[in-house]
Amino acid sequence: MSEQQLEQAIDTLRDSGVRITPQRHAVLEYLLKAPVHPTADEIYKALEGKFPNMSVATVYNNLRVLREIGLVRELTYGDSSSRFDSNTTDHYHIICDKCGKIVDFHYPVLDEVESLAEQVTGFDVSHHRMEIYGKCEKCQETATPTPSH
Numbered sequence: 001m002s003e004q005q006l007e008q009a010i011d012t013l014r015d016s017g018v019r020i021t022p023q024r025h026a027v028l029e030y031l032l033k034a035p036v037h038p039t040a041d042e043i044y045k046a047l048e049g050k051f052p053n054m055s056v057a058t059v060y061n062n063l064r065v066l067r068e069i070g071l072v073r074e075l076t077y078g079d080s081s082s083r084f085d086s087n088t089t090d091h092y093h094i095i096c097d098k099c100g101k102i103v104d105f106h107y108p109v110l111d112e113v114e115s116l117a118e119q120v121t122g123f124d125v126s127h128h129r130m131e132i133y134g135k136c137e138k139c140q141e142t143a144t145p146t147p148s149h
């Protein structure tokens with residue numbers, strides 16, 4: 001994350017007339033720094049030392065405000081809790097089957113799939129989601145049996 005990104009995000013908040021509380025600032029900063037699409041719980045755990053009076057509800061509330069302004073995206077996968085992404089440009093995700101880690105990767109947006117789906121089904125297509133699954137590097141390491149001494 002560059003300081004500039006954070007400053008831009010703060011500007012966006014200010015322009016939207018949203019009050020920038022220290023907690024809101026910290027949640028935003030954490031999201032911009034975290035490469036792993038944290039859950040609200042993870043953000044709470046990471047920041048509770050700094051803000052002992054902060055509750056999980058406050059974190060959720062801040063995330064909702066940031067989402068409404070368009071600074072973060074909420075990602076829902078199945079029935080697990082939402083994850084939050086500060087990268088709001090078009091990108092895809094690869095998800096670890098084992099630890100649930102989500103990593104961004106870029107690939108040209110598959111517009112053709114949308115127009116084909118529209119033609120074939122007559123739907124008015126709004127968007128699509130694509131996720132790739134596998135095992136992250138860390139989980140591959142732990143899966144390898146350790147050589148005996």
Ligand SMILES: [Zn+2]
Pocket residue numbers: 096097098099100101135136137138139
């Ligand atoms: Zn993993």
Ligand SMILES: [Zn+2]
Pocket residue numbers: 037085087091092093103104
């Ligand atoms: Zn992402």
